[in-house]
Amino acid sequence: MRDLYKRLGVPADASPETLDTAIEACRHTALRQDADAVLRIPARREAYDQLHATLGDLGRLRARLGLTHAPHWQDDVANDFSQDSDRSLSRHQELADKLDALVAGGDTSAASRRPWRWAAALLGAALLGLLAGAWL
Amino acid sequence: MPPSSFTPFELLLLKSRNQTDTAALLMLAWILANKARALPEDRDYLDTLAGDFHHGHALAPLIETAATQDMAAIQLAAEVLQKDWQGEPAHPFLRQAIALATSGGPPSHRNHHVLRFLADLLGVAPGALSALFKSVTGQPLPRPEDPSRAGYWAEREHRHQRRAHADDTAQARAEEDARHRRASETRRREEAEARARRQAEEEARRRDEQTRRHRERERADRARRQRERAQQRRHEEEAARRRREQERERQRGQEHDGTRPPPSFDTAHALRVLGLDDRASRGEIKRAYRRLAQLHHPDRFHAQGESRMALASRQFQRIQKAYEHLMQDARFV
Numbered sequence: 238m239r240d241l242y243k244r245l246g247v248p249a250d251a252s253p254e255t256l257d258t259a260i261e262a263c264r265h266t267a268l269r270q271d272a273d274a275v276l277r278i279p280a281r282r283e284a285y286d287q288l289h290a291t292l293g294d295l296g297r298l299r300a301r302l303g304l305t306h307a308p309h310w311q312d313d314v315a316n317d318f319s320q321d322s323d324r325s326l327s328r329h330q331e332l333a334d335k336l337d338a339l340v341a342g343g344d345t346s347a348a349s350r351r352p353w354r355w356a357a358a359l360l361g362a363a364l365l366g367l368l369a370g371a372w373l
Numbered sequence: 374m375p376p377s378s379f380t381p382f383e384l385l386l387l388k389s390r391n392q393t394d395t396a397a398l399l400m401l402a403w404i405l406a407n408k409a410r411a412l413p414e415d416r417d418y419l420d421t422l423a424g425d426f427h428h429g430h431a432l433a434p435l436i437e438t439a440a441t442q443d444m445a446a447i448q449l450a451a452e453v454l455q456k457d458w459q460g461e462p463a464h465p466f467l468r469q470a471i472a473l474a475t476s477g478g479p480p481s482h483r484n485h486h487v488l489r490f491l492a493d494l495l496g497v498a499p500g501a502l503s504a505l506f507k508s509v510t511g512q513p514l515p516r517p518e519d520p521s522r523a524g525y526w527a528e529r530e531h532r533h534q535r536r537a538h539a540d541d542t543a544q545a546r547a548e549e550d551a552r553h554r555r556a557s558e559t560r561r562r563e564e565a566e567a568r569a570r571r572q573a574e575e576e577a578r579r580r581d582e583q584t585r586r587h588r589e590r591e592r593a594d595r596a597r598r599q600r601e602r603a604q605q606r607r608h609e610e611e612a613a614r615r616r617r618e619q620e621r622e623r624q625r626g627q628e629h630d631g632t633r634p635p636p637s638f639d640t641a642h643a644l645r646v647l648g649l650d651d652r653a654s655r656g657e658i659k660r661a662y663r664r665l666a667q668l669h670h671p672d673r674f675h676a677q678g679e680s681r682m683a684l685a686s687r688q689f690q691r692i693q694k695a696y697e698h699l700m701q702d703a704r705f706v
Contacts, residue, residue, distance in 0.1 A: 238482075239521040274523030284482075285520050291407065291483040294444050295490050302451055308499050309489035313519070328449035329456075332383050 238292065240317035241272050241285070249289060253277075292318045301326055382438050382446035385430055386453070393457040394426035395435070396450035397466050400491060402432075402439035403447055404473050409481035415473060422469055455494050463495035464505060471509045485517035640702055643695035655705045662696040 242249045245259040245268070256276055263269040276282045296318035299305050305319050379387070382399065389395040401422065405415055416436075423432045438446050458466065470491055474484040492502040506514040519525055636644065636651045644651055647661040671686040699705055 238517065238519045241521050271521060271523045274526055275521060278526075281520070281526055288482045288486075288520060290442075292486060294442065294447075295486055298444065298448055298451060298490065299493070301448055302455060302494065304490070304493045307493035309493045309502070313521075314486065314517075327452060328445055329452040332386070332449065335379065335383070336387075 238288065238317075239271075239313045240289065240292075241268075241276060242289070243317055244268055245272055249286065249293075296320050380443075380446060381434060382443065382449065385434055386449065388430055391426065392453050395430070396453035396457075398423055398426060398432065399435050399439060399446060399450040400454065400466075401470060401473055402436045403442075404470055404484055404487055405436065406439045406442070407481060407483040407487055408474065408477065410477055412477045415476055418473060418476065451494055459496045463497060464501075467491060467495065467497060467502070467505050468509055471506050475506075475510050479515060482517060482520060489517075636702075636704065639698060640704065643698045646691055646695035647699070653705075658696070658699050658705060662692065665692045666696075 242251065244265075245256070245263060247255055247259045251259070256272075260269055260272045260276070263272065274281070275285050292314060297320055299307070299310060300320040300323050303322060303324055304310065305315075305322050310319070386392050386395055398419075401419055405411055405419060408415065419436075420432060454463075454466075467488075470488060471480075474480040474488055480488060489502070492499070497505070503514040506512075635641075641651065644653060647653075647658060647665060649657060649661055653661075666689065669685050669688045669692060671682050671689055674681045674685045
């Protein structure tokens with residue numbers, strides 16, 4: 238499975254006219270024939286696009302999970318759908334960070350109000366103590 | 374803390390009693406979403422699997438998440454699985470994934486790649502994956518087809534046509550069968566009537582046959598006796614002729630031995646060249662000459678070089694000369 242759009246140099250959501258001109262301009266005979274047979278017939282293009290989208294997703298997933306050089310990721314698929322390995326964005330880490338933030342007491346706007354709240358609470362406690370002392 | 378900053382799947386995962394099971398269920402739901410045609414029993418299968426899992430929440434949100442192809446959720450699930458199941462412990466999960474992907478025929482294009490992604494994710498080598506696939510479906514893991522090639526579509530259309538054609542022929546065959554059955558029914562009835570008639574005829578014919586055969590046998594016997602007699606006569610004549618010939622031979626031999634002078638030196642030499650003794654007949658000389666001439670003909674040695682050919686041609690001339698001499702000899706006329 239090759240990425241015909243990438244090989245033709247057009248975006249995956251290209252209009253039929255753009256696609257036509259790209260196919261006409263293609264110098265590679267075999268590629269032109271395949272693109273002509275696959276992308277110009279709406280039903281075939283739909284099926285192709287579905288798989289194309291899934292493979293794009295898988296390529297991104299593999300890049301994030303460090304699986305761009307794996308035994309099941311070979312040949313045309315690996316050539317056309319691999320993306321640069323990018324392990325910076327870990328959803329698990331993201332979730333852990335969110336949880337930490339939650340445990341620490343909410344989002345950043347709440348954290349900025351926190352000292353004031355603490356002060357108010359202390360003041361309240363002191364007032365309560367004074368009142369109690371006065372009462373007694 | 375507003376709950377909207379967590380995605381629905383993250384919330385599910387946080388609420389889950391077993392995060393790995395929740396992640397595995399999301400992956401299975403993803404496979405279900407990627408099927409070419411989802412069967413109702415697939416959903417039931419997923420439900421029963423969910424019953425065995427220890428996640429403790431409803432399945433429907435997972436299926437919804439997977440149906441929207443939410444890659445952030447799937448990445449999170451993949452990370453959880455990658456952390457918790459590597460190699461052997463992942464096999465039961467892969468089995469379930471394969472069973473789900475292949476419940477309605479071979480896996481869809483997308484599931485081909487999803488299954489392979491899961492195998493890579495869980496550190497299952499291609500050999501182990503094909504073994505698992507074989508053990509679940511009983512068939513070897515096929516290579517994913519390539520819809521980016523014109524050949525794939527041509528082949529697919531061809532297959533469709535053939536299947537349509539097969540359906541047509543199947544229907545035609547059914548009609549044909551029905552017609553056959555009706556026809557055979559009437560035929561059977563007719564046959565039953567005909568059989569009785571035929572039996573009577575048969576009986577009469579058999580009687581005729583017997584008498585005819587009897588007559589034929591007598592005629593054959595007579596002919597054989599005649600033939601035997603004729604043969605015997607021929608044998609006797611043959612024997613008599615042979616006896617006469619032997620007699621004549623003997624007489625000629627005595628004549629030959631007694632009255633003939635010994636051959637001249639040239640004749641004896643010629644006979645020796647042809648490999649014969651001096652009692653040879655004219656026919657024997659001819660036969661010997663032909664045999665030797667063929668054997669020593671120079672053309673046969675053409676391929677073996679000049680000198681070999683020269684040798685053969687000298688030998689051939691010797692044989693020819695001997696034969697010519699013997700043919701002119703008065704002894705062998």
